Amino acid sequence: MSNQGYIHLYTGNGKGKTTAALGLALRALGAGKRIFIGQFVKGMPYAEEKALVRFPEITIKKFGRNCFIENEPTQEDISTACEGLSEIAQLVPSGEYDMIVLDEICIALHFKLFKTEEVLNILANRTSHLEIVLTGRYAPDALYEVADLVTEMKEIKHYYKTGVQARKGIEF
Amino acid sequence: MSNQGYIHLYTGNGKGKTTAALGLALRALGAGKRIFIGQFVKGMPYAEEKALVRFPEITIKKFGRNCFIENEPTQEDISTACEGLSEIAQLVPSGEYDMIVLDEICIALHFKLFKTEEVLNILANRTSHLEIVLTGRYAPDALYEVADLVTEMKEIKHYYKTGVQARKGIEF
Numbered sequence: 001m002s003n004q005g006y007i008h009l010y011t012g013n014g015k016g017k018t019t020a021a022l023g024l025a026l027r028a029l030g031a032g033k034r035i036f037i038g039q040f041v042k043g044m045p046y047a048e049e050k051a052l053v054r055f056p057e058i059t060i061k062k063f064g065r066n067c068f069i070e071n072e073p074t075q076e077d078i079s080t081a082c083e084g085l086s087e088i089a090q091l092v093p094s095g096e097y098d099m100i101v102l103d104e105i106c107i108a109l110h111f112k113l114f115k116t117e118e119v120l121n122i123l124a125n126r127t128s129h130l131e132i133v134l135t136g137r138y139a140p141d142a143l144y145e146v147a148d149l150v151t152e153m154k155e156i157k158h159y160y161k162t163g164v165q166a167r168k169g170i171e172f
Numbered sequence: 173m174s175n176q177g178y179i180h181l182y183t184g185n186g187k188g189k190t191t192a193a194l195g196l197a198l199r200a201l202g203a204g205k206r207i208f209i210g211q212f213v214k215g216m217p218y219a220e221e222k223a224l225v226r227f228p229e230i231t232i233k234k235f236g237r238n239c240f241i242e243n244e245p246t247q248e249d250i251s252t253a254c255e256g257l258s259e260i261a262q263l264v265p266s267g268e269y270d271m272i273v274l275d276e277i278c279i280a281l282h283f284k285l286f287k288t289e290e291v292l293n294i295l296a297n298r299t300s301h302l303e304i305v306l307t308g309r310y311a312p313d314a315l316y317e318v319a320d321l322v323t324e325m326k327e328i329k330h331y332y333k334t335g336v337q338a339r340k341g342i343e344f
Contacts, residue, residue: 006331014324015180015323016188018190019194020325021195022195023191023192023196023198023220025221026194026198027191027219027341029223031219031340033343047201048199048202049202051199051202054221054226054227056182073179084318093221100203141215148329148336149239151187151211153186153323156316156322156327157319164178169200169270170178
């Protein structure tokens, strides 16, 4: 049996990974697909969520409590992420959605909130039509291997480096 | 006067450039911003357009007749693109929008539908709060220079190469 749904991986250090996943979700929405977005490692109130709630075909859940990029993850961060992953493990083989976005899952792996093998097992259980979109920098090699499509977003220039702060509606 | 709106450039050969711009537009929408999307060099009926029409704050226009990547652009392609660029030239200094996305403008430049200097002149006339998002592979050096943020989307792996066709809701 050949799959007709594929695994996408958007990684690298440049801006555009989460937005690419969102744009993909938007396009899929326009084609009548049902979408689930799980956000790992994100605590900020995303403006896109406000836009996306206008679409009843999208379900968004946050599986991250905080942006702990500069701190160590706490036990609570780990258990929130693991609970999220368990939910994903149920959804992936269920056929309930046509596209599942696991936003910043690579960061969750980088911080060892759960294991790469657990993610690989979940991906292996997907239904043949399910499209899965993985994002986040520091993707492990195993995700490069399992993905059907990999784009590395490479930062060439970023205005943060000239002192610009993250802005509502642009970065979050 | 320092600008508070920036120029983004998403280029390179990987999947994710247009979707990153769409995701950015979606996020901006959630923050209450007014958005204009001009699509150069695109003839396909994009599913995202069907999703985006649910938002009255977005205006989308197509300034391209065909996907002529494998053909030479016709005189009609050139005039359609130039008319689009004239419209953008009016909008950029007008203050009517908070974000203007010029999708595939780099491809339009690559095919010499109009000149890089014309685009640079338009960008120079922007109001200080306007965010401009440029996409497309083959961005000329001058756009790298003028942009405040540049991400190169690098194709590491693409399922097209294993014979997968473009699919509605995923590629268009």
